[in-house]
Amino acid sequence: MQDPHKTDAVIIGAGPVGLFAAFQLGMLNLECHIVDMLTQVGGQCAELYPEKPIHDIPAFSKISGQDLTDRLMEQAAPFAPTLHLGEAMQQIDRQIDGDFILTTDTGTRIRTAAVVIAAGGGAFVPKRPPIENVALFEGAGVQYAVRKTGDYAGEDVVILGGGDSAVDWALTLTDVAKSVTIVHRRPKFRAAPEALVRMEQAAATGALSIVIGQATALNGPAPQVNSLTVKTSDGDVDLAASRVLPFFGLTNAPGPLANWGLTMEGARICVDPETLETSKQGIFAIGDIALYPGKLKLILSGFHEASMMAQAVHAIAAPDERVVFQHSTSSPALLRKLNQHAGLT
Amino acid sequence: MKITFKMQDHDTKTVDALPGQSLMEVAIANDVSDVIAECGGGAICGTCHVKICEKWHDLVGPAEDFEEDVLDSIANVTATSRLSCQVLLGTDFDGLEVTVPKA
Numbered sequence A: 001m002q003d004p005h006k007t008d009a010v011i012i013g014a015g016p017v018g019l020f021a022a023f024q025l026g027m028l029n030l031e032c033h034i035v036d037m038l039t040q041v042g043g044q045c046a047e048l049y050p051e052k053p054i055h056d057i058p059a060f061s062k063i064s065g066q067d068l069t070d071r072l073m074e075q076a077a078p079f080a081p082t083l084h085l086g087e088a089m090q091q092i093d094r095q096i097d098g099d100f101i102l103t104t105d106t107g108t109r110i111r112t113a114a115v116v117i118a119a120g121g122g123a124f125v126p127k128r129p130p131i132e133n134v135a136l137f138e139g140a141g142v143q144y145a146v147r148k149t150g151d152y153a154g155e156d157v158v159i160l161g162g163g164d165s166a167v168d169w170a171l172t173l174t175d176v177a178k179s180v181t182i183v184h185r186r187p188k189f190r191a192a193p194e195a196l197v198r199m200e201q202a203a204a205t206g207a208l209s210i211v212i213g214q215a216t217a218l219n220g221p222a223p224q225v226n227s228l229t230v231k232t233s234d235g236d237v238d239l240a241a242s243r244v245l246p247f248f249g250l251t252n253a254p255g256p257l258a259n260w261g262l263t264m265e266g267a268r269i270c271v272d273p274e275t276l277e278t279s280k281q282g283i284f285a286i287g288d289i290a291l292y293p294g295k296l297k298l299i300l301s302g303f304h305e306a307s308m309m310a311q312a313v314h315a316i317a318a319p320d321e322r323v324v325f326q327h328s329t330s331s332p333a334l335l336r337k338l339n340q341h342a343g344l345t
Numbered sequence B: 001m002k003i004t005f006k007m008q009d010h011d012t013k014t015v016d017a018l019p020g021q022s023l024m025e026v027a028i029a030n031d032v033s034d035v036i037a038e039c040g041g042g043a044i045c046g047t048c049h050v051k052i053c054e055k056w057h058d059l060v061g062p063a064e065d066f067e068e069d070v071l072d073s074i075a076n077v078t079a080t081s082r083l084s085c086q087v088l089l090g091t092d093f094d095g096l097e098v099t100v101p102k103a
Helices: A016-027 A043-047 A065-079 A164-173 A193-205 A255-259 A299-317 A332-341 B023-029 B054-060 B065-071
Strands: A005-012 A032-036 A082-085 A089-094 A100-104 A109-117 A123-126 A156-160 A179-184 A209-212 A214-219 A227-232 A235-240 A243-246 A250-253 A268-270 A283-285 B002-006 B012-016 B049-052 B081-083 B096-099
Touching: A005 A016, A005 A299, A016 A032, A016 A043, A016 A065, A016 A299, A032 A109, A043 A065, A065 A332, A089 A255, A109 A299, A123 A255, A156 A164, A156 A235, A164 A179, A164 A193, A179 A235, A193 A209, A209 A227, A283 A299, B002 B023, B049 B054, B054 B096, B065 B081
Parallel strands: A005 A032, A005 A109, A032 A082, A109 A283, A156 A179, A156 A243, A179 A209, B002 B096
Antiparallel strands: A089 A100, A100 A109, A123 A250, A214 A227, A227 A235, B002 B012, B049 B081, B049 B096
16 A cells, blocks of 8 residues: 655645635644645535635735635645645554544545544535435436436436436436427526527427426335326326436535544534634634534635634644744745745745 | 424424514424424424414415425325425414424
8 A cells, every 4th residue: 555645734624715725834834734625625615615705804805705705716826735636534543652543535644643623514415305215216216417328228317307417317318218308397498598498309209208296206116206296286297217316506514524533513513713723633614514603604704714724733733843933924935935946036 | 482292193383483583483482392302493394394284374374495305205294294494484473384204
């Protein structure tokens, strides 16, 4: 096995708070790696609402999630955090000397003095359709992603949802599937105009069917599906279905962090508000996932927590080095790094 | 002003509210069970679903597109369903009644 990377801190989550944590650690001369299961930085801000303006970032009357992410990346760049994107944290092992070795699902191993959980609402998972026993069918009759279109040859495919993914996959699968039906709660679909035209044409020629209503039950010897019951304005209808593909976007779930033995309240991790340390020494939690009396789920509060955390991590990662509190305007170490980054030295 | 939440178990709760508050804030402040608001008012999670009682529906108004997208992914949605985090109380909302579906 390859030797693990070595660093002072591993930040789990590349959302705004995780990115700012890299900056604050850098200010104290600490190195870090950032791991995120998404393939892009920005977390929820970039994934769920890149275009939505955020109005409560100090000094910005409004800024989009994407702009905020870009600026935080630029701010952290002088400290060159190592990014591991598209990787989910899988395992944490404490070493005798107090360090941790973290392993991701792609096999990346990192040895670190401190772990900083900045995982926001948790891991991103596909939203389940509002059908009671859907879990029984997942992986067989119900699938949340199309891996190979060939897998749908000869199948009665029912797609749930009315957004881009639902419409695009419905059109694509008409080429291979025995039948394709798209079920949406309301007549209005939200997809590219060109895709909507193609969908209407396909419906007119009978290549696909559109049903307006809400899926209420999956029928079949689970995990196989034989049919899907849909509540429409004309009453319940049963649609022939061997594959049901729900496309309702992503949501947050606690993910594997819930099994790390940290003291939690619901899906949130309890921390000491002075250090942001969790119930386990060396593991910290900041941002929306952290919980302490009076905690506010604001990006602003996450930034503050990142700065508090950095001080506490310094005591662990560089115990022999004294921290002299410095303002960013006058820190010689920071100015040197910033100048190097700008190519001025 | 007064707002009435009708629960699934036929229990009702009538509480005080102020214009400008969101219906979700009022529900959370008064421990209305089944209004969870996991995302804190971002119209993302769909855990603050309420149904506006018929006679109030026109005044409260319909959901916007981004809100409809979230409603698509939750159960038992009707024509008067709203995410309570997106309903801001107007000065003329005194007496508003909403039903809270089981979370």
